[in-house]
Amino acid sequence: MTLRAVVKGVGHYLPERVVPNSEFEASLDTTDEWIKSRSGIERRHFAADGQTTSDLATHAAQAALDNAGLQANDIDAIVLATSTADLTFPSAATMVQHALGMTRGFAFDVQAVCAGFVFALANANALILSGQANRVLVIGAETFSRIMDWTDRGTCVLFGDGAGAVILEAAEGQGLASDQGILSTDLNSDGRHRDILYVDGGTSTQTTGHLRMQGKEVFRHAVEKLASTAHTAMQKAGVTASDVDWIVPHQANLRIIKSTAQKISVPMDRVIVTVQDHGNTSAASIPLALSVGVQNGQIRPGDLLVTEAIGGGLAWGSVVVRW
Template sequence: MIYSRILGTGGYLPERVVTNADLEAFVDTTDAWIRERTGIERRHLVVDGETCCDLAERAARRALEAAGVSAQEVDLIIVATTTPDQYFPSTATILQRRLDIHGCPAFDVQAVCAGFVYALTIADKFVRTGSARRVLVVGAETFSRLLNWEDRGTCVLFGDGAGAVVLGAADEPGIIATSLHADGAYKEMLQVPGGIGNGDYANNRVTMKGNEVFRFAVMVLSKLVAETLAANDLTMADIDWFIPHQANLRIIQAITRKIRLPMERVVVTVADHANTSAASVPLALDQAVRDGRIQRGHLVLMEAIGGGFTWGSALVRY
């Protein structure tokens, strides 16, 4: 039987750093308020001319190097993004061109902040069915371009970045299980109202009902942890590391209290880059791998939730 496992990880954050103190100059907020309400200290933002694919390429190359896999060995590319470079072609095909890869499938996945977990699930299915042997999975966002920089309830929360993994065929499970969910009934809670289909080009900025999103995220992500563990006959004691979506420290803390997990086993990177949407989970994974916390053989539970709502988990033996 064929399984998939993570061969290598990579991440990239834009060079431009915007601290909470920097935001105080043009947003009605304070460093103390942002830290207390979100745990965020800084975010990395793209500059004019810097694209989503620029970030994706840097993260992808680092993941390929870590995996010891050449670009020409890749036979599937999936990019999770809400902020593609163009309406079409997909950012995945633009990345494919950058990496000088030709002929293999390449496509984008749009599930907002849950996009990487969705993409990882799809990649795992391709490998398990024998349709691919080396898959490049990237979560990349230039989310700052969707923000209203006069809305302190949203603009302080997000940043830009990219994270990537290379999946490879294996004899033993690496991606043990994934679980995906969505419910469009809640779309008004977190969305960009405008779009091509509805012809509303003016309303192209993020809107969010913050308190409702907070409550919903804690509820469904806590339930998702229990669901994932039960489906695999595990308890939290079996999990070496928990990587939640890096949206808000208070959400992370509320979830860990519900699932009775000490923060010492939780990977938290939100202070350094804010919510980078689909890049959030792979960036946290890459940091924990590179700083030595996550070792080969560790059992890692990842989960994320995105506007729509979409949410999902991945149970991985690294």
């Protein structure tokens, strides 16, 4: 018998306000066509005034609980991936724990920027395999609109707000690639590349700061590292690209998604793409794409999925999971 962390439920939440590319034309030297041609993004959602990351996360978490037919106190742990927590501390995860009415277990945040959800999944998987928890609620949630420099057309048009969540549950497997649940994980980081994607605020400046990015450098690293981590995770799981039903990538840029899929040798009709509707929602992008993929009838039980993401740090990784 092999213990597996199996997906029990999934859900997502997007703020009501939809911001089309055209909305930026009044304040920036940009156009809808310029944004679409460089990123594939057509619209994104922005949180309302007073709406926090933990608010979005709570909505997504409740949707996942409803989907799984569970109550908050059926959950042993919450792992929340975010770079835009409501406060420096306490963690946004404990705020979600309280908002859900969960009075047991434990909750904590993971910060690996756009790779955060992959890191959170790997941590949740480890909690289950080690016996620390039986059910783990894994959330990715962001309000990146709060850290944008609205004069920088190279960054502010790319990001959006949202949240997605999955519930993992311990289950017995046979130790085979045909098992349901997480089959492998692969995590990486390299702090030498800090300056190509970062926020220029924090305790060192006593400001929230704004996101800064060297887009060309990020693109150069992204495709190679995403393809490499996906291959490593597939090798660990004992599967090949031909076995994969869906690639569910971090939704940063359509050109990165297409280039990575080509490098992995997976056709685009087997890639879940939501970047056109959500923009880059950082740690929320993969769980959002998973939930939308299920909602649209694309992802079905038994499907083999590969998720991969890269973010500031640089931090990158991937997870192979059978739905």
